[in-house]
Amino acid sequence: MKNDIRKWFGELLGQMKDEKLREQVVDCWALCAQKGGWKSGEEVLQMPFTLLAPTHGVNLVEHTIAVTKGALGLYEAMRSTYKNFPFEVNTDWLIAGGILHDVGKLMETEKKPDGTFKKSYAGSLARHPISGGVAAAEVGIIPEIQNMIFCHAKEGEGAPQRIETVFIHQADFATFNPCVMKDKGLLIEKK
Numbered sequence: 001m002k003n004d005i006r007k008w009f010g011e012l013l014g015q016m017k018d019e020k021l022r023e024q025v026v027d028c029w030a031l032c033a034q035k036g037g038w039k040s041g042e043e044v045l046q047m048p049f050t051l052l053a054p055t056h057g058v059n060l061v062e063h064t065i066a067v068t069k070g071a072l073g074l075y076e077a078m079r080s081t082y083k084n085f086p087f088e089v090n091t092d093w094l095i096a097g098g099i100l101h102d103v104g105k106l107m108e109t110e111k112k113p114d115g116t117f118k119k120s121y122a123g124s125l126a127r128h129p130i131s132g133g134v135a136a137a138e139v140g141i142i143p144e145i146q147n148m149i150f151c152h153a154k155e156g157e158g159a160p161q162r163i164e165t166v167f168i169h170q171a172d173f174a175t176f177n178p179c180v181m182k183d184k185g186l187l188i189e190k191k
């Protein structure tokens, strides 16, 4: 599984300078895959990124990469445009938080015998931001990056956050909301 994880996220992991953190990110994905009972990387790639709306074939790994690139893009757009960028951003932490923001979904979601997916029992006890943040702590990931996982979704509303958490949240919802809107007939598309 670790080789699959390194391959899937190689482009992003390669941008990280902190080798220890890079290994912790891989360890965290591997730990959650094991806790969630996923048998192979192939099986993980079948998993839709959300159960809350049709994903039109986008899987969790693709979503994770897109969100991380989106969060980096939001930061880069501001950093390269503002004369003074007034916030402290750690890009290693941003990449780690992006790759891990939905890692808890490996425990929140399970495959049914018919090949479709449903919320697991563990998922009914703790949503993925909580289970993912706890798993990150288990592998020794620092609390600042745990904040990005714990607070990237509704759990973070009104809570103190790192700026990287804000970027990840916005990139996450830019990928998620159009799926929900399309499902509800609220996305305007050409006739």
Ligand SMILES: [Fe+2]
Pocket (backbone or CB within 6 Å): 063, 067, 101, 102, 172
């Ligand atoms: Fe997400």
